Amino acid sequence: MTTLLLDQSRLEIALTRTERLLAFQRGNVWIERETIARLQLTDEPATWLRGVRAPGTHVPRVVSLGTWRSAQGDDFVAIRHGRPGVVIDLEGDAHFSRLVLSTRHGLALAKALHLDDGDAADAEV
Structure with a gap:
């Protein structure tokens, strides 16, 4: 699905051309x-x-990509149904209040986000 790139200052959700098209990004x-x-x-x-x-795009039981709007705020969604993933709550982001993503590397991402010493610079997750 998507590629997650994490450095000391930000998380990048790298989308393929097709994913960008389906997510309207x-x-x-x-x-x-x-x-x-x-x-x-x-x-x-x-x-x-x-x-x-x-x-965005939603094909039941297959894929969901794009922005979901609710009273709690906008969520960015990039998931393939039936695969593990992460839910990331955001505070103070200009565009989204939450990210819902499919990834096999959720545990590694969680560990990398909790590093306070900056050793995870330019880590690809």
Whole structure:
């Protein structure tokens, strides 16, 4: 699915051209590291979808990509159904209040985000 790149200052959600097209995104999604409030691992990220898709793509039991709008804020979603993932709560981000992502590397991402000494500079997750 998506590639997650983490450095000392931000998390980049690198989307393929097809993913950008389906998610209605012009480029990759950048999240400042200090806006990440909480990360939760999940076996089925699709259960965390909230609100309505606007804009984006949703094929039931296959894929969900794009922005989901709800009363709690906008979520960026990039999931393949049936695969493990992460839910990342954001505080103070200009565009999103939460990220819901499919990734096999959720545990590694969680560990890298909790490093305070900066040893994870330019870590690809």
